[in-house]
Amino acid sequence: MSSNDDQIAQAESRLGVRFPADYRTFLATGGSVSRFVLSADDFLMINAIEELVDVNEAGDIHERFPGGVVIGRDGDREMLTYDFRQEPPALFLLDNSAQDWSAAIHQATLLTTLLEQFPEHGWNWDDQEPATQ
Incomplete structure (x- = not known):
């Protein structure tokens, strides 16, 4: 098992x-992103594996968003969050001041899809479809 695989398992x-x-593959290859995507006119940040636990423990994520795991940000107030209450877990944006899933904005079912579409579309701000309660 590689060092990245060990960190992912931990x-x-x-x-x-x-x-x-797809997210495990992204992480295993040293995946992280922190850049402004000019074509989308949006900022995309996906945390490195070393940051995941601290990010999720620091913000009371599990209390406010049961089943949620934050993996990144929009460079401002929005957290890119997996919703593990559903199978497969989908990706949502949540404002860091939100108290629950009712404010979730669906982004993609797969990280691969989000990364492929991001340069053209950026973040989805119009889809106010809340996550399943």
Whole structure:
């Protein structure tokens, strides 16, 4: 098992989830992103594996968003969050001041899809479809 695989397994254990396969692959290849995407006119940040546990423990994420795991941000107030209450877990944006899932804005079912579409579309701000309660 590689060092990244060990870190992924440790993060999954601490967070009580099994990451989707495409996200595990992203992390295993040293995946993280922090950049302004000019074509989308949006900022995209996806945390490195070393940051995941601290990010999720620092913001009372599990209390406010049961089943939620924050994996990134929009560079401002919005947190890119997996909703592990559903299978497969989908990705949502949540304002860091939100108290529950009612304010969730659906982004994509797969991280791969989000990353492929992001340069053209950026964040989805119009889809106010709340996550399943």
